[in-house]
Amino acid sequence: MNILSVTDPIASLLGDWSAQINFCSVLLRIVLSLVMSAIIGCERAGKRHAAGLRTFILASLACTVAMILDIFAKTQLCFISAASVIGVAIISSNSILFSSRNQIKGLTTSVGLWACGILGLAVGAGLYAASLIIFVALLCSLSVFPTIERHLKNRSNHFEVHLELKNKSNLSDFVTVIRRLGLRIDDIESNPAYLNSGLSVYSVSVTIMSKELKEYKTHEQIIEALRSLEFVYHIEEMS
DSSP: OOTHHHHOHHHHHHOGGGGSOSHHHHHHHHHHHHHHHHHHHHHHHHTTOSSOHHHHHHHHHHHHHHHHHHHHHTOSSOHHHHHHHHHHHHHHHTTOEEOTTSOEESHHHHHHHHHHHHHHHHHHTTOHHHHHHHHHHHHHHHHTHHHHHHHHHHTOSEEEEEEEESSGGGHHHHHHHHHHTTEEEEEEEEOGGGTTSSSEEEEEEEEEOOHHHHHHOOHHHHHHHHHTSTTEEEEEEOO
16 A cells, blocks of 8 residues: 555545556546646736746646656656756746836746646645645635735835836926825936936835824825826836
């Protein structure tokens, strides 16, 4: 009897065959890997991220097959599995980009793709219960927790905005308004990506100092007030 049939409750319910390497167990693991990664990939693709449905499926399947091969070959060091995780990590790092607004894009998708590869390893090892827990945790991290994160960020005393002014001379006017509102500018950085656009573009880090603003105003409301200034061409919070 394989140790997995004892330690994994789902394998115990399915029977000894699910904890061994045979045609049915391999088919089950590949199907589970495909379904779980497809659901996660759909969530990412629905938000138009660089790594989408097929990328997540292929990453998970590659790690699942690698683990199955390691178990079949009875290698103690799991060379194939280790190589597959490194490969997924390299691929996922390429989905991290820097936008023209000096924002890091794709970091969550990159980590999610790597985590999906780890999920594939767990499925390939026949750890069905652990795989299910990992899958639920990963899906919640990508689709549920962002709502909570946005709420916390919107109530934070610190935020950063992308600011486009109609003229460079308007920067001093903007700083004056910011201070009158009870805000403190921590840092202002000129954005060279817009050098020849005719606009003066900055990344501005702001701290809410006013007690009234801290209690009653969200970032969206503060930015909406700043957007009404006649010399502001465009302003938005940077995520």
